Amino acid sequence: MTIRIAVIGAGIMGADHARIVAEDLPGAKLSVVCDMDAARAQAIADQYGAEAATDPEGVIARDDVDAVIVASPDFTHAPLSLACIKAGKKVMCEKPLSQSSAECLDVMKAEEAAGSRHVMLGFMRRYDPAYIQMKRALKDGTIGRALMLHNWHRNGATPAGDFTGAMAITNSAPHEFDILRYMLDSEAVSITATQPKRSDDKVAPVVMVVQTADNQIVTIEVNNNAAYGYDVKAELVGETGSIATNHVSYTRLDKDATKSVGHDPDWRDRYAEAYRQQNRAFLAWVQGGDYPALASSSWDGYAAAVIAETGVKALESGSRQDITLIAKPEFYK
Amino acid sequence: MTIRIAVIGAGIMGADHARIVAEDLPGAKLSVVCDMDAARAQAIADQYGAEAATDPEGVIARDDVDAVIVASPDFTHAPLSLACIKAGKKVMCEKPLSQSSAECLDVMKAEEAAGSRHVMLGFMRRYDPAYIQMKRALKDGTIGRALMLHNWHRNGATPAGDFTGAMAITNSAPHEFDILRYMLDSEAVSITATQPKRSDDKVAPVVMVVQTADNQIVTIEVNNNAAYGYDVKAELVGETGSIATNHVSYTRLDKDATKSVGHDPDWRDRYAEAYRQQNRAFLAWVQGGDYPALASSSWDGYAAAVIAETGVKALESGSRQDITLIAKPEFYK
Amino acid sequence: MTIRIAVIGAGIMGADHARIVAEDLPGAKLSVVCDMDAARAQAIADQYGAEAATDPEGVIARDDVDAVIVASPDFTHAPLSLACIKAGKKVMCEKPLSQSSAECLDVMKAEEAAGSRHVMLGFMRRYDPAYIQMKRALKDGTIGRALMLHNWHRNGATPAGDFTGAMAITNSAPHEFDILRYMLDSEAVSITATQPKRSDDKVAPVVMVVQTADNQIVTIEVNNNAAYGYDVKAELVGETGSIATNHVSYTRLDKDATKSVGHDPDWRDRYAEAYRQQNRAFLAWVQGGDYPALASSSWDGYAAAVIAETGVKALESGSRQDITLIAKPEFYK
């Protein structure tokens, strides 16, 4: 039985999800594309023979929508996830669940009240081959017990409009906050954050140091104006060895006195396979499978939000801040 | 409308094609799996909810089979392709079309008589991102006019049973013969072949030098017992630069005084994306699209067979042999 | 005129300096090898036809000793440098000048009183081709203004005996403290330091974040038990690009399903060329040239000592510490 999926949000990520559902997800059908901007919704819908809509709650409630992918602006993520829970639909919600940890708790409570999992978050790195190999190397003892995780998150340039260090922490860094918790299987307990100064008015990188409950140290560089390209890297250092993401390039070029490989322009190329596998995992769950083993849950979304909120405080105060989470509910264990 | 595909041959490649069709090809349905070995056919068929069969001609003729993928033993490729043409079905036939160039001509004649293209060959490298980037670099002038193409084809070890240098040329090298013609857009006109001697009774590598009609030089090493892993590489040298396939590895490991990346165990991992894209191109064609731009045709299969036949003569005689093709029929231009 | 050089200290570094002076420094002669352990001094001296001695002050005062290389234990560096200044001899003193910044100030005062430079410190990285290229890329604008410097200092294992996080900061990290000041041309103004916990009793890595007077951020990992080999790396991130040290290996090996390059066993292989060039620069200075442009001075030794002392406080207190240097004397500008 084909699963009818609605994609809410027809921006860059929404368009990408619509394409994956329509063209690369056997067993699924893109039924509706919804966006506040009717023309944008229509354009994407037309491309794949889907319906267009502008009212997300209405779409979520439709009988001919079996599952929902939310890729609308960040502030709508929690309300729309709640709507999905209310409608008894499973939702793959783009990160973050909310920039407000309080709002994340609301979603958790609703999900718990519903008695079963409804929410999966789009922390797609968990489905990336590099992070999968890294996690496996840790599990199978190849590098010994994990001591440190180093992370670099570099974008070519910030999007138009003002962008601040705090926004780097709340918008970009959550990917790092999620992956560190996932990779190290331990909660973050403290964070420091600092920034160098740039000579122009673009946002400078943010350098964070996070400590986990198991006394591991995580460094994070979020550099939204790295200028040279999109470049996300990580190294997991263990007691007996170290494993790092490797630059993937299918070809290399010898020309003009250099040997070079290319950088990805943005995250869609870099994480194409991760997005594809994540949506396949979502579909398998909707089709009746278990909650996906690699998926990020509402609890994970809450934890990322708390770390981000604390990180902003650390940046503003200039001093180390403790990260305080509620006790993990049984429901999420 | 869903395309119902029969996969003929349930060996390693057939199983892989069945998996791709069943799980990774939206718009297609794996309807039948056919193999001389009924149990083997049944096992694969059961895995994906398809029917099992043992009679390939019967399967090809079935009304509820829209298109065929042939992955049975080499000697059956031409007869089954002919059966598909006769049945008016499109076929994606694994390489080689035939080890006999005469038999390839038979397929060409049948296809020509049918008045339209029916055959696409499984020279999947044309769909591999590395070769695609290489071809693009050539087309867009990045490396200037092509002068040389170097190719390495290394397998861990030959399969059980006797394997000879002639078999390396007829079984493994056709991938190289096809890619050189495709990449350089010129026909091969001569070939030399030689082998070092191994100290054991395994087949030694074959080293070939091919010249094209446009006076380009191609070197090919086919090393079926490279021992260290599956490793296919190429470098295209132009007048102003050079582009080479790059070793792709998602992670790298620092351990035991070395920094290392892994080799693929075999071609299925290395070319997973190429196989997927090739089958998508096949499906799009079956669905009514144009003959796929990257596809290898019966003519290409014929040319590869002639080069292989001539290569065997070159190896046996120890001297350079001219490669003689029939004039390319209008039908394939 | 041949310069007669005495090497004080016949341990690992002293033996290496003796070898360089005796075999790889045209214009210099290894005249004396001095060590508290007479047999050890004799062994090295015999190897190169030099004299052996056990009294460093006596050696420094000898008329037939033109210049001195100090490679004895850390606590002797300052006293022996002072003896050289008193004797009017130029000295290439291994790092650190002293682990006590107060003692460094004593050397600075003595040097200033002598009216001319006498001391060059063995922060050999300034002579390493990688750091030289990095500095050049910064100077010529290739990467724009420097924003961050990331440093990794990994050894296979700590030497026998107890080793602590504080010792990692005072013994190993000074190389990083010197290179960050040299590379960024700015003084360090604050430092934080933290450690993960290991599961065994070996010293865990120390992770430091240093801020410079020009608002640049420096991260430092000192991992004395990295287990996999000696591995020192750095990345200098600018506003328009980034330059990193590259793993240097003359060959790579395909074997056993991996492609690998080797790690250096220790710093002598890694920095062989830097040590050679540093000693050549020292010789050129002794021969009458200007104070070497790349050399690390007593002032640099003092600054490294202050950062290390502050780093230990940061590690012990768990909070960020301000780094306070005296005003830089005119003499060192």
Next chain:
Amino acid sequence: MTIRIAVIGAGIMGADHARIVAEDLPGAKLSVVCDMDAARAQAIADQYGAEAATDPEGVIARDDVDAVIVASPDFTHAPLSLACIKAGKKVMCEKPLSQSSAECLDVMKAEEAAGSRHVMLGFMRRYDPAYIQMKRALKDGTIGRALMLHNWHRNGATPAGDFTGAMAITNSAPHEFDILRYMLDSEAVSITATQPKRSDDKVAPVVMVVQTADNQIVTIEVNNNAAYGYDVKAELVGETGSIATNHVSYTRLDKDATKSVGHDPDWRDRYAEAYRQQNRAFLAWVQGGDYPALASSSWDGYAAAVIAETGVKALESGSRQDITLIAKPEFYK
């Protein structure tokens, strides 16, 4: 006792040898620089406080010249080597010994008549760390018995003046001919040579296949107009693994959407360490040591000349040519 060395030839290579002898060869003194062009000789001599001269035979005969380095034009190599033998002086002669194998035989006879070795040839690759590691991997069994050696010899552009494929074989390829004999420890028995066509009037690459007496296959690409830089590479393929030269670069750069490392501009940077070690080996021999273990002898020069002569015939005839050497004299065993 200091060895007084005369350098004959003050061109690019001569100037480099003069610099090494004067500045980087403890125990040696650059006594004379000799060139037909008096001004050029004087310029180099002045730079290092040596004497200038224009008469090579006169220089070779001087009592105050202990040993000679010949770096004058190719056609003078054999006559000057003969002069050195006659004068009882040891000579480090740049490659080739002669482009004429007959002339090489003359040198061999003179050396044999003299009763002891006098000639060492400047095939410096034998002293390059990459080839040393490669040879070691072969000797210690890391890659099993050698089956193939692949070689690439790429220069940015041919020097001014006409340059032909035959010249690529006689001028550039001898480095490859020497290294294949040295690496595989087997004589070359046949050779084929072919060229693609370039679209301009520059010399096209030459592609050669050489077979050894031990049935190993060697491929050689000599590409004098590779355009992108100086790039010499090799891969030695054994029965159980493969070892290749690795691109050495001290830093890598992320900028403008690429990650890149630089190519050397020419052979002096690439082989700086090899030239240095070669001259040290020469000096140690002159000082009374054994004939250097890695050195290329007159016999090796003869063999390289025969292969080159045969390679030119192979290129001109278009067919495989047998390589015929005289029986190796006892003197060179």
